[in-house]
Amino acid sequence: MSRLSSIKLYAAASVLLPAAAVLIWRSEHWLLAVFVAWSMLAAAVWIKAERKEQEQRHARMTHALQSASVRTLNHHRHDWMNDLQVLYGYIRMGKTDRMVQYVEQIRERMNEESKIARLGVPSLIAFIQSFRTLTHSLQLDVRIEGELNLTELPIDSERFAEAIMELINLYRFAIKPSSGEAAKLSLAFEREEKALLVTFRLNGELNDPAQWQQGWKQRVRGSGLSAAGAEQSPACLHLQAKLAH
CATH class of the missing domain: 4.10.860 (DNA Excision Repair, Uvrb; Chain A)
Structure with missing residues (x-):
């Protein structure tokens, strides 16, 4: 105390x-x-x-946010330095075709980051953008089909965002440590006419899959998210939030 x-x-x-x-x-x-x-x-x-x-x-909260922002900016700076070094190498070797391909990859990555920044819920945006600073055992890849602003949908955007962050953390803390490459978690958002589809795909192993099964059900409770299909597994979790009009 x-x-x-x-x-x-x-x-x-x-x-x-x-x-x-x-x-x-x-x-x-x-x-x-x-x-x-x-x-x-x-x-x-x-x-x-x-x-x-x-x-x-x-x-304490302000200090934590400032520290997270600094770590995130440092990671982005490191990424850009790597990109510049790769492009400089292609230029020196005269590999213009490889340089064009790499620039296209950068453009696609920037496009995805721009979509994340327009999700509409600051806490979720900051969480996704700073996730790399939280762990080295799990890589997070977020894909958004089209334009998506959660605050413009007929859902509780704050509770929805909270559930998404809790689900990501569920994977983060349940992942089995590996001496090789980090596990990869992909998160996809796709808006349909009557529902917002959310899909988690894991390339890696969990310490306790049975505990994970109980965990995801608890975390989506009251968020508007529900299972989209009969069977759900750590490797592929399909969820949906119905859009009532």
């Missing part, structure tokens, strides 16, 4: 003593005045400690 939490607990508990005195010696009116004054003082201490605790939580 933190120091501020202890202060709040002691402030609340301290009211019990004058309260008990008032109940025992009911004829002593001065005790009632002491109880009221004591309660007001305890409330002031509790409120001050609560505000300080909120300030500390906000400071």
